[in-house]
Amino acid sequence: MSRFFNVIPVSDAVAVVNRISPPCSSEMVGLESAAGRILAGPVAADSAVPGFDRSVVDGFAVRAADTAGAGESVPALLQNRGRISMGRQEQDLIIQSGECAYIPTGGVLPAGADAVVMVEYTEEAGDTILIKKTAAHGENVLLHDEDFRKGEVVFSAGRRLTPRDIGVLAAIGCASVPVAHRPVIGIISTGNELVPVSTIPEPGQVRDANAPMIAAYLAEYGCIPRIYGFVRDEPEAFSSVLQRAIPECDVVLLSGGSSKDDRDMTAGTIAAQGEVLVHGIAIAPGKPTIIGRVANKPVFGLPGHPASAFVVLVAIVRPLLDRMLGMEKSLQRTARATLAVNVPSQRGREEYVRVRVENGIATPLFGKSGLLNTLVRSDGLVCIPAGAEGIEQGSTVEVILW
């Protein structure tokens, strides 16, 4: 292994990621489990919604023409034909001229009627109903198939299903939903310095923060993380865990390898079982990232520091997840903000600066790159493109929200 690897631009790395991405595969899930999942195919209404002309208020079903000119002082007098029940069509009821019938919200508009007058604008006088308002044709009625036509495609593939979508899917008869298979992503931590969270580290030791952080990120993104624990920096141990993970996962992330020796071992192990495609990306932080492939499964070597690993997850791994999930647009949330100060950067690499956002102002959190506390105190990242020497104070920036 050479001491200094050749870095490639972020766009080239993402192109490699797209090239090696496994295709999106789908599965059917019950509607009750579909929220947050990515729709894998179009869904059409199986019947008209609503399936009948439906009153949207409590009131009296009328022929609009019968109410022409009616008002508070000159009510129209209509004969009450009775009450319409919820949930069924009154087959025998036909509203003739001069007639009306009480209809509850959601009731089926009876034959003959073409509008509903809200109960607030009516008065009962025995069998006669005083209608104190002129109704327009179709007023307070949702017409048959006005919401969705039978066969109409309501949702297209690639959409992340929201709670509202779940309600609409129920309305259009979709009891089970085609969604993208959740990719299983293996996480292997490497490093002699790693100890479990429940251990107080001795000098030289650190707790493995990356694996739980990456797992939580992946789960939130709609994947199934599978943690393989941590292995010492020994090629045999590492190699055997990777061999076990590959058939069990769709993608494997190797976390750790912050030192050159670790990176070399990681790259060597991937090369021995498959191929290393990228070793070094012009991104800061995250330069020593490795992208490879073993048995046609993408394998990433992430930087050891949590903040760097997170940037690489967002900038390099996320496009893979988007593709495997068949997403229409990335789940990544962003917000516009004004940069509080000048942020210098080194031309030739894409730099991700942690920022705090308050009242639309993005303030960079400078400080040593290895700090964890800026992960907690920041709200997101601002990307400085590789071609720029920085971004000027007062510029509008797009903040990639954590």
Place this chain on the structure above:
Amino acid sequence: MSRFFNVIPVSDAVAVVNRISPPCSSEMVGLESAAGRILAGPVAADSAVPGFDRSVVDGFAVRAADTAGAGESVPALLQNRGRISMGRQEQDLIIQSGECAYIPTGGVLPAGADAVVMVEYTEEAGDTILIKKTAAHGENVLLHDEDFRKGEVVFSAGRRLTPRDIGVLAAIGCASVPVAHRPVIGIISTGNELVPVSTIPEPGQVRDANAPMIAAYLAEYGCIPRIYGFVRDEPEAFSSVLQRAIPECDVVLLSGGSSKDDRDMTAGTIAAQGEVLVHGIAIAPGKPTIIGRVANKPVFGLPGHPASAFVVLVAIVRPLLDRMLGMEKSLQRTARATLAVNVPSQRGREEYVRVRVENGIATPLFGKSGLLNTLVRSDGLVCIPAGAEGIEQGSTVEVILW
């Protein structure tokens, strides 16, 4: 029951909600299950992070003073004392003046040294290392407890734990986390018109869209929804399901009751088992909302139409969830946008208008209130305060994102 109920302002309804909210209770969960949960107490670092002076680069540990004046053409010559291993402290190694040692990223800075020079600025010549750059005291070193001091409170209660937080919690030794208990929310659908999603509705019938939509919303918000299916509009049937749900849930939502008869039955059933506190809120849509209490548990009667039910969830039920979850700030996401057209409203009620947001422009989706398709096509809600007669085109509005 009176035909017309008395509506109260939204702020008064929210005050009632806050008054009857059960307190936030907490439970311990493993770190692997903590993402997305709300922290129920402060968490402090159990030890210093880092626990030792740590190199953040691959390079040579030096005494900075030994490199004074060093540069590409006039390197400082230091004697190589060997390599530092990852994961442990080299007890016997003390860097004296004129000496250095190879240190990997993450390695323990040896005694005597106070800086690290990146390997890129060095050259090996046998046992001698050429240092081609002046190092400042502390350069490329993360000091003991520079990130977090032992006992330092890193997270305070009320925070929704992000993936980054999970990483930091691991680093500070928090293997199990105190989080807010997830409220169990019962959902009872009422209505003679309701049929299961898998059934093609007959005229007059509709599928129950509310229960799955509300359940998905609650789950996304961090609650445990419990669906009780739907009951016919018969007081006895309804009463017995409510009686069953109350002891099993922290809160019960009654969905349906779009007609006056249904609402009266809902209010009557709540009153028979407990008390009705609010019947009618000056909100549009959502006016016929009921707030009550049975056996000290909040019970809500939501409007029957999904779009109306969703507005009431966001405006009236959400404050209860925030309180029960002990949240520092609401999870509700918002975004600023410019209103595309004038939006008139009726003074005296808080109106929620569905809008589509594109490139910072919010366009209201007008149309009949009962439509479901606007739930799919819109991105959020704009609230017109009760005191306003509308919002003018070009105004900056805060969009409550769905």
